[in-house]
Amino acid sequence: xxxxxxxxxxxxxxxxxxxxxxxxxxxxxxxxxxxxxxxxxxxxxxxxxxxxxxxxxxxxxxxxxxxxxxxxxxxxxxxxxxxxxxxxxxxxxxxxxxxxxxxxxxxxxxxxxxxxxxxxxxxxxxxxxxxxxxxxxxxxxxxxxxxxxxxxxxxxxxxxxxxxxxxxxxxxxxxxxxxxxxxxxxxxxxxxxxxxxxxxxxxxxxxxxxxx
Amino acid sequence: xxxxxxxxxxxxxxxxxxxxxxxxxxxxxxxxxxxxxxxxxxxxxxxxxxxxxxxxxxxxxxxxxxxxxxxxxxxxxxxxxxxxxxxxxxxxxxxxxxxxxxxxxxxxxxxxxxxxxxxxxxxxxxxxxxxxxxxxxxxxxxxxxxxxxxxxxxxxxxxxxxxxxxxxxxxxxxxxxxxxxxxxxxxxxxxxxxxxxxxxxxxxxxx
Numbered sequence: 001x002x003x004x005x006x007x008x009x010x011x012x013x014x015x016x017x018x019x020x021x022x023x024x025x026x027x028x029x030x031x032x033x034x035x036x037x038x039x040x041x042x043x044x045x046x047x048x049x050x051x052x053x054x055x056x057x058x059x060x061x062x063x064x065x066x067x068x069x070x071x072x073x074x075x076x077x078x079x080x081x082x083x084x085x086x087x088x089x090x091x092x093x094x095x096x097x098x099x100x101x102x103x104x105x106x107x108x109x110x111x112x113x114x115x116x117x118x119x120x121x122x123x124x125x126x127x128x129x130x131x132x133x134x135x136x137x138x139x140x141x142x143x144x145x146x147x148x149x150x151x152x153x154x155x156x157x158x159x160x161x162x163x164x165x166x167x168x169x170x171x172x173x174x175x176x177x178x179x180x181x182x183x184x185x186x187x188x189x190x191x192x193x194x195x196x197x198x199x200x201x202x203x204x205x206x207x208x209x210x211x212x
Numbered sequence: 213x214x215x216x217x218x219x220x221x222x223x224x225x226x227x228x229x230x231x232x233x234x235x236x237x238x239x240x241x242x243x244x245x246x247x248x249x250x251x252x253x254x255x256x257x258x259x260x261x262x263x264x265x266x267x268x269x270x271x272x273x274x275x276x277x278x279x280x281x282x283x284x285x286x287x288x289x290x291x292x293x294x295x296x297x298x299x300x301x302x303x304x305x306x307x308x309x310x311x312x313x314x315x316x317x318x319x320x321x322x323x324x325x326x327x328x329x330x331x332x333x334x335x336x337x338x339x340x341x342x343x344x345x346x347x348x349x350x351x352x353x354x355x356x357x358x359x360x361x362x363x364x365x366x367x368x369x370x371x372x373x374x375x376x377x378x379x380x381x382x383x384x385x386x387x388x389x390x391x392x393x394x395x396x397x398x399x400x401x402x403x404x405x406x407x408x409x410x411x412x413x414x415x416x417x418x419x
Binding site for chain 2: 054055064
């Protein structure tokens with residue numbers, strides 16, 4: 001069943017020939033069958049005829065003369081547009097429509113700024129810093145007198161893996177105990193790195209709990 | 213018939229001919245170069261169209277005169293921006309619509325209709341010799357009612373309706389003037405026609 005309320009907009013277009021042919025045929029067959037839509041069409045034709053009668057109205061001569069006089073006085077006070085402004089406009093827009101020309105120029109400017117910024121930020125960015133710090137210790141010999149150093153700022157990646165058999169450090173607690181008390185607190189909470197004489201051998205110690 | 217060039221061709225075809233279009237272009241070019249006589253020629257040629265359209269959009273002759281004055285002042289200021297290869301009238305109509313939109317927004321005097329000093333209408337209508345005072349009065353009242361109905365429409369619908377149904381532009385030309393699509397214009401005019409039909413039906417029922 002056709003929804004008559006939804007068809008009203010189509011009828012409003014149909015009465016002035018604004019509806020496309022295919023829709024026209026459908027609507028005409030509906031109008032023949034539906035009395036209420038037929039009435040709507042008749043009312044629309046009537047109201048359109050009334051409003052079109054406004055075309056007959058024209059401003060009277062006195063009103064036109066008044067406008068002309070006002071324009072003459074106001075334009076007389078204005079300076080004509082200088083020649084350079086006219087030439088500049090013709091040169092800038094070169095026959096293009098104003099809005100597309102301005103939009104195009106704005107787009108080009110945005111792209112240029114974007115490219116410049118991308119290039120600038122790539123040159124100026126410092127290298128990435130790792131997320132965790134690792135305490136680093138120098139082990140001068142296998143199991144002998146490890147010197148405790150301050151945790152350095154330069155860090156290696158977390159979750160290290162030992163690929164080789166490393167010299168076993170006995171009693172890691174004793175090593176940690178060599179550090180001053182405030183550093184010990186820090187050491188117990190961060191992973192520790194032990195460097196040996198062999199540069200290929202590095203020992204990592206990851207304490208599970210405080211005081212482990 | 214969607215492209216701007218086709219619409220421009222349509223406008224040109226509706227004028228009296230290509231030679232006239234060329235003649236207007238020459239006058240526009242001279243006026244843009246600062247020739248005041250050429251500018252006055254433009255005003256005289258288009259003042260009726262501008263004032264009528266302004267009146268239909270604003271519903272008040274006083275406002276329409278202000279609008280027409282502003283249209284010609286802007287024409288004088290911005291004529292050097294006009295591309296003389298294009299028809300002049302659509303440009304002027306677009307300018308008029310923009311000025312009326314600005315004026316309508318700032319003044320909000322849409323309710324004021326065509327009642328003139330001395331009880332006479334602002335709009336002179338062609339009348340035959342057999343017309344009588346009662347018929348004139350009825351005609352004035354009817355016109356006042358119609359303008360009141362137009363004033364009640366939303367601004368965009370009113371503008372589209374006036375251009376399409378009263379000024380008699382095609383849907384493509386209306387879309388070109390308003391800077392919108394034909395589908396939008398169709399939607400606006402169908403909505404406006406339905407509202408106006410409802411207004412007329414109500415008014416007749418109230419009599």
